[in-house]
Amino acid sequence: MFDVLVIGGGAAGLMAALTAGQRGRRVAVLEHGPEVGRKILISGGGRCNFTNRTMRADRFLSANPHFVKSAISRYQPAHFLDLLARHRIAWHEKKLGQLFCDHSAQDIVQMLLGECAAAHVSILTDVRVYDVGKSDVFRVQTSRGDMTARAVVLATGGLSIPKLGASRFTYEVARQFDLAVVQPEPALVPLTFGGEHEEWVRALAGLSLPVRVTCGKMAFEEALLFTHRGLSGPALLQISSYWSAGESLLVDFLPGQDLAALLMTLKKEGSKAKAAGALARWLPQRLAQAFAQQGAPERTLAEWADKDIRLMAERVHRMELRPQGTEGFAKAEVTRGGVDTRGLSSQTMQARSVPGLYVIGEAVDVTGWLGGYNFHWAWASGHAAGEVAGAE
Structure with missing residues (x-):
């Protein structure tokens, strides 16, 4: 008999477990893999982009854009930095507010395990969970026998990076308890091309x-x-997180500059350069050549008509590309969609219709931008659930 069973030993699950354990509750983490925190270990080039200084609700996608506000306002980047400081973990800031470990993502995993150990949380690995049911308490059927708990936290993540053991388990349990699930799709994922754009894109690999x-x-x-x-x-x-099949992308290959004005100046100076040579002043040589091959005049720039300059500038600043699809969950960093937030409390992450059942992290229909936002959602949602599950 446990007070809280956390199913899933990733970032969100470990945070929920240690938070509940610190409140004196008997807590266990059930992880189906051989070790916890595997996604943490491979993130950020092995240094884990664990949060971002700029933590705002508009950096997250969800059917309910306001859902994240409560959790991220109560558990902020400063709180996680305080935790790092207590464990003497050095970190540094990169561009756009991204925060990384100086040494290794292993430091984060060891920190979370240390906090769990101090809170007497049991970490059980290589455990398969077959079923979650509820009467007066939750009964969880596992490969190590039946376990019971007053609260169950679903933290098995989404479908991204299947080689690390991604599964639909949380979605299945959610539907079992009549919680809706927003269709899971790959997010933060490379896009693929076919047709007229395929050869053009591949030539620039x-x-x-x-x-x-x-x-x-x-x-x-x-x-x-x-x-x-x-x-x-x-x-x-x-942008892939905002793209849907059939939509086009507009790419500006020279942002912040006015190519038409730049080319017009060269024309007035009597430039003898042709298209590729002229464009190579501001673009990589191969890209300049690729644009030159898209119907640019064969004449020198001094001989171009003004309309030719305007057309070339339009191509470079507003190139329309229509992706064929994505590289799928195998290459996706996160999953867009998940358990519908309408069925959850934004303050506690508890299912409104199932007292004691919590859903956190990537399993929820909340997807952050690249740059530490998804890890922070894991910390914040896990902390919110752990506080309440550990207090009951």
């Missing part, structure tokens, strides 16, 4: 440059990477 990419009303200005399969890089991963 390996090239990276800063761009501004737009989908609908959302735009991100960061690096774009051409791959043999399509497009990746921070800007593309960010």
Whole structure:
């Protein structure tokens, strides 16, 4: 008999467990893999981008954009930094407020395990959970026998990175208790191309440059990477969370500059450069050549008509690309969708219709931007659930 059973030993699950344990409750974490925190260990190039200084609700996607506000306002980046300080874990800040460990993501996992140990939380690995039922208490059927608890926290994550053991378990249990699930889809994921754009994109594989990419009303200005399969890089991963099948992207390959004005100046100076040579002043050589091959005049720039300059500038600043699809959950950093927030309390993460059942982390229909937001949602939602589950 436990007070709280946490199913899933990732970032959210460990935070919920240690928070409940610190309140004197008997807590166990059930992890189906051989070790906990595996996604933490591979994140951020092995250094774990554990949070972001800029923690705002508009950096998260959800059918209910206000859902995250309560949890992230009560558990802020400063709280996690205080935890790091107590464990003497050094960290540094990169661009756009992203915070990383100086040494290794292993430091984060050891810190969480240390906090769990201090709170007398049992960590059980290689445990399969077959069923979750409830009468007066929850009964959880596992490969180690039946366990009972007053509260169950579902923290098994989404479907991204299946090689780490991603599963639909939380969605299945949620539906069993009549909680709706928003269709899970890959997010923060490279996009693939076919048709007219496939050859153009593949020919530029390996090239990276800063761009501004737009989908609908959302735009991100960061690096774009051409791959043999399509497009990746921070800007593309960010916009992928907002992209849906059939939609187009607009890419500005020279953000913050006016290519038409730049080319017009060269024309007035009597430039003898042709399209590729002229564009290579501001764009990588291979990209300049690729644009030059898209119907640019063969004449020198001094001989271009003004309309030719305007057309080239339009191509570079507003190139429309229509992705064919994504590289799927295997390459997705997170899952968009999940347990519908309408069935959960934003303050406690508890199911409104099932007292004692909590859903946290990536399993919920909350998806953060690239840059530490998804880890912070794990900490904040886990902390919110652990506080209440541990207080009952």
